[in-house]
């Protein structure tokens with residue numbers, strides 16, 4: 001094992017030792033399957049069960065793995081290698097929100113890619129090489145305050161716009177956690193939800209993401225040149241969309257226009273956007289007063305209405321990593337454990353704590369994911385072509401280029417080493 005990994009594993013061990021009494025637990029621990037990724041090789045070791053919290057904690061101190069996971073599912077025999085013989089007892093409903101899976105503008109500054117086929121390189125979120133189209137890319141994904149905030153906004157969206165109003169779930173029963181890297185987990189340990197099949201979970205996911213939503217079913221229709229708008233009696237998606245339109249039209253003209261003309265949003269021309277805005281008050285009065293619900297507005301053809309409403313649906317819907325919610329055999333990071341790609345703690349958060357939570361500069365020590373904060377300097381050598389800027393604890397580090405020798409505080413060194421962009425020297 002490299003000296004960098006030995007260094008990190010030693011720190012992880014010290015953390016699990018020191019925090020032994022404070023590490024959070026999960027309910028029904030004996031019925032969960034655990035999984036680990038060791039430092040030696042990137043291979044998941046699954047089907048591990050523990051009799052007690054004490055046994056788990058001792059294991060963490062002894063092995064100090066790079067990554068620690070537990071199942072959302074409960075089993076009579078979690079340690080059984082054969083999935084069919086574990087005796088499945090139900091699964092928590094899990095939602096994973098991770099900026100890996102959606103666009104944020106800051107990625108244009110801090111996510112890097114390099115094409116293994118043609119050698120082209122660039123910034124931003126791409127799946128294939130922009131020059132030759134090859135999917136063989138090596139990428140460096142990074143974090144900043146902005147994308148972590150975007151992820152947090154999605155968490156609030158799913159809780160406040162869906163779980164609480166549409167599914168009637170009490171806020172106090174919703175558990176959140178910072179994932180230790182680029183996102184958050186939301187966990188529902190509700191007895192009824194535990195029994196949902198994968199198909200039912202898929203339906204919930206479709207609802208949250210607005211996928212397969214048919215605007216016609218919500219009431220949008222054209223008959224003889226007359227466009228009828230969304231039904232006001234539908235309490236689910238229709239109401240959310242109408243509310244969004246009202247909120248939008250109450251914004252400043254520049255904000256409305258930005259939404260209407262942004263190519264990643266509605267993408268109207270300036271002329272169409274202006275016509276829509278001229279009729280804003282009329283539209284509001286139709287939505288809220290007019291029984292006929294006729295949405296005929298100059299220049300707004302049916303296809304433009306669809307374009308507009310699809311953009312609205314995209315704004316309302318939640319960006320979630322779908323398989324995590326559907327697959328009942330998934331493992332997710334154990335709360336309080338350390339994320340081996342950052343060295344950050346997986347911090348459990350209440351809905352209220354989430355409000356002010358700032359992963360890269362958190363003042364509440366019990367929530368702070370940066371557990372190795374120290375002024376002690378570590379000497380490192382950069383091993384990748386470019387390391388983007390990172391701001392941690394109000395101090396900015398980088399950017400750095402390959403072979404640079406740097407001296408950074410311990411917690412920053414842990415992050416770079418975990419990210420594998422530098423080595424100890």
Ligand SMILES: [Zn+2]
Pocket residue numbers: 115116117118119120129130131132133134
């Ligand atoms: Zn290429």
Ligand SMILES: [Zn+2]
Pocket residue numbers: 104106107110142143144145146147148
């Ligand atoms: Zn960012």
